[in-house]
Amino acid sequence: MITLDFVYILAGWTFALFALLGLYDRTNPKRFGNAAFWGLLALSMLGGDYLTDFQNGLLVLALVAIAGTGQIGRAPGGEVSAEVQAERAARHGNFLLLVALIIPAVALAGTFLFKYVPGLADPKQATLISLAIGVLIALGVGMARFKPPLLLPAQQGRRLLDAVGWAAILPQMLASLGAVFALAGVGEVVGGLIGGAIPQGSLFGAVLAFGLGMAFFTMVMGNAFAAFPVMMAAVGLPLLIKQYHGDPAVIAAIGMLAGFCGTLMTPMAANFNLVPAALLELKSPYGVIKAQIGTAVPLLAANIVFIWLLAF
């Protein structure tokens, strides 16, 4: 049976190849830093399960030390010239699109296949495993048709990843910080503060505090999942459900979506907000957040009104 380990091994060798190619890229003045950074990530993907928790922690400290002291950089240029790209685009046309769509198509097909035919792959990880298989198929088809130099996909992939830089592991780092926050009981303290700040006797005031608290706490933690249990314990359960007899399903479902509005407005949700800005090579790392605020604020207001109208 295929498990997530297959994907980790594939990712590990991909990062290892990036590290190796980076090491030999003499046009990059920070090539040693890059090689060490992607090499450590490769080690984490391939061997993380064989290391102790403390050794994994040391690995993270090394990653942070490399990135935090500015040892990561990118070589200038490296892309294929626009003229060559345009000439090739005219030659290959829709075939390019076809290969690009192999990845989502296989992810889609595999998700259903692995869910309904048991024993092939871990059904809980069906989409991620299918995504990895889709990548391999697309790569095979592309190599067969275009016949590029063998290392071209790895070199171009490395160039794209170097453009993202250390931000590539930011989402994973923030998820890990969330675990430390949970261990230290940060959620209970914040919940207590918000719970204490609500005016007594006002239903709308309590709904407002719940919705805004979900959004605000999500912005701080970068994740509505972390905010949800805290706000439910502080406001949702004692006030909205017990005191005002609101419908728990409405309060939970729409409260979570109020949190998602917060996700749109915070750099802490790096994978949604900062990583795409790097990937699209925007000048401002906050460009995506700026584009989202105009949707997030009115939608948050709408969610608060929905809870008020639908739950009571």
Add this chain to the structure above:
Amino acid sequence: MLVLIGIVIIIAGFLLRFNPLLVIMTSALATGLAAGLDVTAIVAAFGKAFNDTRYVSIVWIVLPVIGLLEAYGLQQHARSLIDRMKGATLGRLLTSYLLLRQLMAAVGLTSVAGHPQTVRPLVAPMAEAAAEARNDALTDDQREEVKAFAAATDNIGLFFGEDIFLAIGSILLMKGLLETYGYSIEPLHLSLWAIPTAITAFLIHGFRLRRLEKRMRKREAGA
């Protein structure tokens, strides 16, 4: 109260633009120390969580394919497709993607599209081409805004579609938590209540995409 030091460090660190990885590590150490943990325990806790969440970073395996296709002209081809479609305006293009992303997420297909898989190679260049088709003098700032909206549209479509699906993590989290409070609620019941917000998100963001399209044109008239 002292454990909140980590949140203060995060906010200050991001505002002062220190390297976010350093800020996160500092915040984790300070929070752990404030909670009475020793340094080894904090490092081990962080390492365990990092290892458990590796799946977050595996999406980068798509980059060799994207790099190969871009070297062979995928972005140019995506642009030329839009140029040939006369009716493909910026607003219509991104609104269609928003709807498609919401519908796919609503049936549980969240990882099918995304920033590395679809936004960078397809949606962003298509959006740029659609904006250029009406305005041959897009400024750099306008180009940035169009690309940022392409990414924003992907996020909004994902967030306000996925909770309609029964088996998504957030629905299971809600069910689990409500059960500990003694309320047994069917996932379907929770997911149906995500629909009003999904429709509202589509209307609000769709309206903003229309205004974006007009804004991209108006500046052309003034230039």
